[in-house]
Amino acid sequence: MNKFLSYEQDEHIVTLTMNEPERRNPLTGNTAVAELLEAIGRIEADRSVRAVILTGAGTAFSSGGNIHDMERHASGNMPGMEIRQDYRRGIQQLPLALFNLEVPVIAAVNGAAIGAGLDLACMCDIRIASERAKFAESFVKLGIIPGDGGAWLLPRIVGVSRAAELTFTGQTIDAQQALEWNLVSRVVAHDELLYVAQGLARTIAANPPHAVRLAKRLLREGMHCRLDTLLEMSAAYQALSHQTADHREAVAAFIEKRTPAFRG
Known part of the structure; x- marks a missing residue:
């Protein structure tokens, strides 16, 4: 099986690329969480790392939860307490790991950031969006709620009212609206996204x-x-x-x- 995450280091900067483009880089039903946690641990242990860029391969940043993996939870065959443990031992480890990582993380949002994909971007310190990026807190469309910390993260970034609007409607917003709502700090041409993210990472890495x-x-x-x-x-x-x-x-x-x- 190919690895979900590529880990590349250039001097003091690590670039993590979610690399399952044919499935739009889902965060469940694969090894995504385990590999992201492993990468975070590796960064924590390497004092030479001063900044991190997180991005996705293909047309999506991350499509969030794998709909086929959700069938396990929706089947009625799994006890509720077992599902609860799936979340606690799985994707819920990511917001805690990224929150506690001392190295700044820049989300270079190259495309759609949907559901848990949006929440993953919110777990990062800085979000830069390609002009092609789209964002949705889409859990309600599937009859579920943000199970990965989005209800804590999103209001602190865009404010309570806008977080409520995104969460209750499940609507998709484009990069420009995300900028107006302070969800991202800047929007750049798609082909310049990584260049801009790397420049920002180098500026951070130049400081003590x-x-x-x-x-x-x-x-x-x-x-x-x-x-x-x-x-x-x-x-x-x-x-x-x-x-x-x-x-x-x-x-x-x-x-x-x-x-x-x-x-x-």
Whole structure:
């Protein structure tokens, strides 16, 4: 069986490509979750990685859940508690793994991001869309609900009202509407998508990696903690940052009017 995910590293940047284009890169009924979790673990263990790009091969970013795999759950032959464990041990591991990954992840949305595919894009830190991209929180069309964290992620990105509209209607929006709704940060020509994503990844990777990692952690924690808690975390992280060689190098380079060399 061919691998679902390709893993390519160019210096400090890893590009993950979902590579099952004939089925529009589904996230269930295959090894997608296991391979994505393995890749995240590999990135966590490799301190040289400073930025990640996640994209899809073919015409889709990801079509989400495999409809044929859903037949198992819809058959009436699986107890509800077994289905619950399928979710907990399967796709629900992805939002937790990506949430806790300290390396920034850019979703380069090359085409349709549907259902769990949209939620996967929302698990990333930054979303850049091809002009051909389309987005739908389409679970309701199949008589199910977002089972992978979309109900937590989407309102924090587009706001409660727009998240409710997408979730309750299951409607599809194009890249331009996604930009207007702040679902993506920019829309680019299809042929330039990876080029733009790589440029952004290189800009991120050029910064002191400890500062980027800790800043991402603060942004993530800020999504659900109190201000006083975040300030305490910020003070602790800042104390660590002031003691790093990269901070000393940044200050020295600024004073000496030269380009800094960050070593991580």
